[in-house]
Amino acid sequence: MSDNSKDVMAIVDLFEQSDWDELHIELDGLHLFLSRNADARLSSGLGGAPAVAAPAAAAAPAPAVAAAAPAAPAATPMASAEPASGGAIPANWVAVTAPNLGTFYRSPKPGAAPFVEIGQVVTENTEICLLEVMKLFTAVQAGVAGKVVQVCVNDADMVEHGQPLFYVEKA
Structure with a gap:
């Protein structure tokens, strides 16, 4: 061998x-x-x-x-975080957070359509993005059912563990 x-x-x-x-x-x-x-x-x-x-x-x-x-990150309301609009987060919005640090990718490969778009309805098991560390890709699942209302990170940005990636309005 x-x-x-x-x-x-x-x-x-x-x-x-x-x-x-x-x-x-x-x-x-x-x-x-x-x-x-x-x-x-x-x-x-x-x-x-x-x-x-x-x-x-x-x-x-x-x-x-x-x-x-594939990580179903803790999908918990983020009372202290603020959405991009600068206002308070509505109570029915849930932050989907990064399960680990890495490079954030919205699509499965360059040039492909993003996993999810704003306004898209997702289930708890919907893959919403990839995080990459040293050529190792982690598929991130929504962890909550609802509608994607905000993307918090730009494609190819570095993210930290626990950083909000998306906000989902609970169904």
């Missing part, structure tokens, strides 16, 4: 021991997507094909172990 195969198996073992729902790694020609959902498809551009591990060339360095889980 090659070193790369051992690395992939070690990552699979770590995934199985974790409480993560999905893991996506792209490193030096290696594309690894693991999911606990057998029907899952990688939405960030591998053509919707079933996810498989494609070992990198033997000369490639060992992939770094990192975690990515």
Whole structure:
């Protein structure tokens, strides 16, 4: 068994021991997507094909172990935050916050339509954006049902853990 195969198996073992729902790694020609959902498809551009591990060339360095889980961030009313209009937040608006730090992306790939637009109705499980850290993408879910009323961050901006990304008017 090659070193790369051992690395992939070690990552699979770590995934199985974790409480993560999905893991996506792209490193030096290696594309690894693991999911606990057998029907899952990688939405960030591998053509919707079933996810498989494609070992990198033997000369490639060992992939770094990192975690990515679609996050349903704490969707809680943010009484102290203010919307872009500068006024107080209505009581039925809920902030969808960043589950971790990273680069915020509104769409699955450059040039593609955003995951959600202002005025769009979302469910708790609707993917609304991606956060990227070191080429590792975390799909962020709305965590609340309602209508998107504000986008708080510009595409490709760095965000911090807990920073409001969107406001959703609860249904």
